[in-house]
Amino acid sequence: MLRICSWFVLALGLAGAALADSIDGTLRVVDGDTVDVAGVRVRLHGIDAPERDQPCTTLSGQNWACGDWVTRRVHDLFDGRAARCTPLDVDRYGRTVARCTVGQRDMGQVLVQEGLAYAYRKYSMAYDLDEKAAVIADRGIHGFIMDSPARYRLTRIEGRSAPDPDCRIKGNINADGVRIYHLPGQAFYERTGIRPEKGERWFCSEAQARASGWRPARR
Known part of the structure; x- marks a missing residue:
């Protein structure tokens, strides 16, 4: 047991030394x-x-x-x-x-x-x-x-990320390929689904949605 502990301490020391090299x-x-x-x-x-x-x-x-x-x-x-x-x-x-x-x-x-x-x-x-x-x-x-880089990474679609609770704006792409964002409370917000595989995504602010090429829903 002492030999194992000694090896572990030595390994940590070598790793630390390697990390310290410029x-x-x-x-x-x-x-x-x-x-x-x-x-x-x-x-x-x-x-x-x-x-x-x-x-x-x-x-x-x-x-x-x-x-x-x-x-x-x-x-x-x-x-x-x-x-x-x-x-x-x-x-x-x-x-x-x-x-x-x-x-x-x-x-x-x-x-x-x-x-x-x-x-x-x-x-x-x-x-x-x-x-x-x-x-x-x-x-x-x-x-x-702009959003902080950390928040942007949370909301960027990578085929896996879930929306941040504070990022509730829905970026939808309609049948004609038009990118439209929906705010909570708007007419089609609840029925609009987000399909990441189609390039749809969530946004944290209207400024972020507009800068990414989405326009606001008319109602």
Whole structure:
């Protein structure tokens, strides 16, 4: 029994040592908060950027592809540059969660300061003040109307997700292929079913539905 415990402690120590090693190499941007460095897929610690397909709405009501815009901005800032990443954890998708520096600058902090990502307070408060400053300045994504990336992931159709209790707007596609959203209380809300396999989905806000290409039901 003592021998087994000793082996387990040794294994934990070796895993911790491996995790502590830095990852150095040329950085390739995957999306707003995910990069490849030296062949390792890295999820940046402490931030959460819009998903690549995530829409938003301008204050004037114009639909905008925020997720794609963020990815392109991060690419322009960091792609192809030398990076050093310090591993902190491994997420459920097998990605290394790490804090990365490029040219002595904390990449996560830069992205939050520029309004290209949110501070992911669920996991870290490191960038809390950076986000608050970006919000005050309406910088980047803070100048748009959009759901948080976490909420968007909950409602994005992946052939498996159930609607969040707070996301009750029904995005229906009629026989002519027209995308129409129904609010609770409208005439056809109760009889409207959602078929994910047909591309139908649930929304958390009218702004999200409009930005995704759905129009409101007339009654």
